[in-house]
Amino acid sequence: MTTTTADAGRRDAALELIVAAQRSPATACAYLGTEAEGVRAELDDLDTPWRETLRVSVDDTGRVVGAVLLDVDPEETMRSWIHGPWTRDEQAWSEHAAALVRAALEQLPPGVEQHELSAAPAHTGMARLAAELGWHATGVSIAYQATSATTRRWPADAPGVRVAAPADLPAIAALHDAAFPGTYATARQLLADEARSTLVLEHDGELSGYASGEIQADGAGYLDFLALAPDHRGRGLAPGLLAAISRELLGRSGQGTVNLVVDEANAPAVALYEGFGYVRDAELVGYRSWPQPA
Numbered sequence: 417m418t419t420t421t422a423d424a425g426r427r428d429a430a431l432e433l434i435v436a437a438q439r440s441p442a443t444a445c446a447y448l449g450t451e452a453e454g455v456r457a458e459l460d461d462l463d464t465p466w467r468e469t470l471r472v473s474v475d476d477t478g479r480v481v482g483a484v485l486l487d488v489d490p491e492e493t494m495r496s497w498i499h500g501p502w503t504r505d506e507q508a509w510s511e512h513a514a515a516l517v518r519a520a521l522e523q524l525p526p527g528v529e530q531h532e533l534s535a536a537p538a539h540t541g542m543a544r545l546a547a548e549l550g551w552h553a554t555g556v557s558i559a560y561q562a563t564s565a566t567t568r569r570w571p572a573d574a575p576g577v578r579v580a581a582p583a584d585l586p587a588i589a590a591l592h593d594a595a596f597p598g599t600y601a602t603a604r605q606l607l608a609d610e611a612r613s614t615l616v617l618e619h620d621g622e623l624s625g626y627a628s629g630e631i632q633a634d635g636a637g638y639l640d641f642l643a644l645a646p647d648h649r650g651r652g653l654a655p656g657l658l659a660a661i662s663r664e665l666l667g668r669s670g671q672g673t674v675n676l677v678v679d680e681a682n683a684p685a686v687a688l689y690e691g692f693g694y695v696r697d698a699e700l701v702g703y704r705s706w707p708q709p710a
C-alpha cells in the first residue's frame with residue numbers, strides 16, 4: 417500500500433471516491449455537499465490549492481482507495497484543516513486512514529501546529545482515529561439552509577443596519593474575537609475581503625452587532641459570523657440583523673440558498689435560525705489537536 421501525490425487520473429478517481437463517501441453520514445466528513453460539480457467547485461475555492469495537497473492511497477492493483485487534502489492559514493491563525501480522509505470502504509479505512517492524515521500533516525509549513533478534522537457524528541471510524549491521535553471532539557455543529565421560499569417569515573431589516581466600513585474594524589474585532597475565539601478568519605481578514613458581505617448594526621449610537629458572509633464557489637450563500645455585543649443581546653435586535661444579511665446573501669446566491677453552521681449547544685442562535693425557517697441539512701463533529709479549553 418502506498419500514499420502518494422495524485423496525477424490528473426488519480427485526482428478524478430479521488431473526487432469520485434470523495435463524492436460517494438460524502439453521501440453517507442457514516443463516512444461524510446465535510447460540508448462539501450454531495451454533488452460532484454459542487455464538491456469540485458468547493459475544493460477549487462479552498463485557499464490552499466487542493467491539487468497540490470491531495471494525497472491518495474493506492475492499493476496493489478493501482479486503484480485509488482483513499483484520499484485526503486488540507487487547507488492551511490500559515491499567516492494569521494497558524495492552523496490547518498484536514499479534509500478527509502475518505503476511503504473506498506472500511507477495509508481501506510483501517511489500512512490507510514491514519515497514513516493519509518500523516519501525509520496531510522507532513523506538508524504543513526513550520527509554525528502550523530493546530531489542526532482540525534471533522535466528520536458526521538455517525539462516522540465512528542473518524543472518532544476512533546481522532547482518539548488515537550489524541551485530538552479532542554468539539555460539540556456537534558448543525559448545518560442549516562434557507563431558500564428564497566423561506567423569506568416570507570422574515571422581519572424587515574433593522575433600520576440601523578449598514579455595510580461595514582474600515583473604521584469599524586476595532587469594534588468588529590472586539591465582538592468577533594469574543595464570540596468566535598481562534599476561528600479561521602480574523603476581523604481584519606473579513607473586512608479586507610471584498611468578495612464578502614459584512615454588515616454592522618448600529619443601535620443607540622453604538623455598534624451593537626455585525627454579520628459576515630460570502631458566496632461560495634458552488635453559488636451557495638454562506639453566513640459564517642453573526643454576533644451581538646453581550647449587553648445588546650436578549651433585546652430582540654438579532655432578527656433585524658439576520659434578516660438583512662440573509663437577504664443580502666440570498667440576493668447574491670446563484671443557487672438561491674444561504675447556509676450556516678452553528679454549535680448545537682448554542683440555544684439562542686439555534687432558536688433564532690429555526691424561528692427564521694432555516695432547515696437542518698447536516699451535522700458534523702470537529703476534532704482538534706490543541707488542548708480542550710478548561
Ligand SMILES: CC(C)(COP(=O)(O)OP(=O)(O)OC[C@H]1O[C@@H](n2cnc3c(N)ncnc32)[C@H](O)[C@@H]1OP(=O)(O)O)[C@@H](O)C(=O)NCCC(=O)NCCS
Pocket residue numbers: 595640641642643644645648649650651652653654655677678679682683684685687688691
Ligand atoms: C446569536 C445571537 C446573535 C442571538 O441574539 P440574542 O439577542 O441573544 O437573541 P434573542 O434574545 O433575540 O433570542 C433569539 C431566540 O432565542 C431564544 N433564546 C434566547 N436565549 C435562549 C436560551 N438560553 N435558551 C433557549 N432559547 C433562548 C429567544 O427566546 C429567541 O427566540 P424567540 O424569537 O422564539 O423568542 C447572540 O446570542 C450572540 O451574539 N451570540 C454570540 C455569537 C453567536 O453565538 N452567534 C451565532 C453563531 S453562528
